[in-house]
Amino acid sequence: MSDRFQIISQKIDSYRNDVIELQRLLTSIPALAPESDGEGEIKKSNALKDYLKRQGFPDPEEYNAPDPRVPSGIRPNLIYKFKGTDSSRTIWVMAHTDIVPPGDLAKWKGDPYQLRVEGDRIYGRGVEDNQHGLVAAVFAGKAFVDLKFVPKYDIGLLFVADEEVGSRYGIGYMLDNFHLFRKEDLILVPDSGDPEGKTIEIAEKSICWLKVETTGKQCHASRPDQGINAFAAASKLAAKVHALYNIFDHKDKLFNPSISSFEPTKKEPNVPNVNTIPGDDVFYIDCRVLPKYKLDEVESLLSKWAREIEINDNVKMKISPVQRAEAAPPTPENSIVVESLKRAIRKVYNVQGTVCGIGGGTVAALFRRQGFHAAVWSRIHESAHQPNEFTDIPFIIGDAKIFAHIFSEG
Numbered sequence: 001m002s003d004r005f006q007i008i009s010q011k012i013d014s015y016r017n018d019v020i021e022l023q024r025l026l027t028s029i030p031a032l033a034p035e036s037d038g039e040g041e042i043k044k045s046n047a048l049k050d051y052l053k054r055q056g057f058p059d060p061e062e063y064n065a066p067d068p069r070v071p072s073g074i075r076p077n078l079i080y081k082f083k084g085t086d087s088s089r090t091i092w093v094m095a096h097t098d099i100v101p102p103g104d105l106a107k108w109k110g111d112p113y114q115l116r117v118e119g120d121r122i123y124g125r126g127v128e129d130n131q132h133g134l135v136a137a138v139f140a141g142k143a144f145v146d147l148k149f150v151p152k153y154d155i156g157l158l159f160v161a162d163e164e165v166g167s168r169y170g171i172g173y174m175l176d177n178f179h180l181f182r183k184e185d186l187i188l189v190p191d192s193g194d195p196e197g198k199t200i201e202i203a204e205k206s207i208c209w210l211k212v213e214t215t216g217k218q219c220h221a222s223r224p225d226q227g228i229n230a231f232a233a234a235s236k237l238a239a240k241v242h243a244l245y246n247i248f249d250h251k252d253k254l255f256n257p258s259i260s261s262f263e264p265t266k267k268e269p270n271v272p273n274v275n276t277i278p279g280d281d282v283f284y285i286d287c288r289v290l291p292k293y294k295l296d297e298v299e300s301l302l303s304k305w306a307r308e309i310e311i312n313d314n315v316k317m318k319i320s321p322v323q324r325a326e327a328a329p330p331t332p333e334n335s336i337v338v339e340s341l342k343r344a345i346r347k348v349y350n351v352q353g354t355v356c357g358i359g360g361g362t363v364a365a366l367f368r369r370q371g372f373h374a375a376v377w378s379r380i381h382e383s384a385h386q387p388n389e390f391t392d393i394p395f396i397i398g399d400a401k402i403f404a405h406i407f408s409e410g
């Protein structure tokens with residue numbers, strides 16, 4: 001096995017220029033969700049399909065989620081399957097093709113959709129999130145294709161749509177409509193990580209975004225007696241949000257930070273001028289709650305405080321969830337996917353992998369909620385969603401070896 005891995009490893013080292021070229025191709029085709037005024041992923045997905053055909057990959061299975069909001073009418077999801085000597089389990093690597101918008105172009109050095117190479121580092125929207133993992137998965141697979149090696153277990157490479165806006169047309173669609181996965185499968189999601197390639201994410205906090213709408217009565221600021229200041233009333237609740245830290249104060253060392261978090265965040269503009277008392281106010285709260293607590297407990301306490309303010313200040317307060325996801329059961333620390341990753345990390349990067357939980361929001365939770373063992377891992381700098389997003393070519397090559405190690409070992 002180790003000789004075989006040696007050969008695979010050397011093969012992957014020879015792909016450096018191919019890595020750059022595939023990154024260049026993928027970066028040049030923006031794949032934005034309709035929520036971001038985009039046309040979806042079809043062009044990028046088709047370009048990837050053509051590329052992989054030229055590389056000798058088998059034809060993919062295609063699972064197109066219907067979405068009338070995009071011109072093509074579909075959000076494409078691709079599966080590339082490679083048969084192993086033992087088909088009792090499949091080792092999956094899942095990456096997403098969609099990106100987030102580049103944001104303020106003035107903050108970019110160059111065109112976000114034109115790959116910039118500086119030594120070992122590449123820049124462009126999507127190069128890390130999630131083309132880093134996607135390209136690593138491709139070249140792990142390509143090594144098996146080029147060497148005509150048969151993997152130990154079946155391999156499944158999943159290139160999905162719609163990760164950035166909630167996965168409804170991506171992996172969520174596939175999980176809800178098809179039986180593609182088995183409990184004994186290993187699921188790797190290279191969509192988060194650290195620059196040493198140490199951290200294996202196996203658990204998430206519950207996540208809850210709340211919108212707080214306060215209604216008072218607008219009036220001239222010189223006559224506060226004629227109105228009700230919605231902003232002032234809402235501020236009382238905003239100021240109380242931090243009290244939740246003391247109430248839901250359990251610590252869990254698996255997570256960083258180890259505590260639940262409760263933060264008032266976005267504030268919608270109210271009146272445009274200083275001398276008007278605002279009759280309406282809207283702000284938002286971001287809660288990341290350890291799996292030990294139920295989101296209901298947090299929400300009902302906030303509602304109770306809102307009722308008190310309503311009575312005191314004679315306003316109406318409405319609290320509604322904008323996003324709400326109860327934590328999924330964690331992937332066990334001693335699961336095969338975690339153990340295989342740790343062995344591969346030790347072999348390729350010579351570091352000890354450690355498990356952790358995060359503040360919520362990766363697609364792995366969708367798998368975990370259905371009882372599948374998914375681990376989120378990659379070696380990246382975490383520049384996702386930022387201007388001048390970047391990643392390092394040696395990390396892509398190294399991560400490809402990690403996947404190949406798991407493919408060859410099972």
Ligand SMILES: [Zn+2]
Nearest residue numbers: 129130163191
């Ligand atoms: Zn991502």
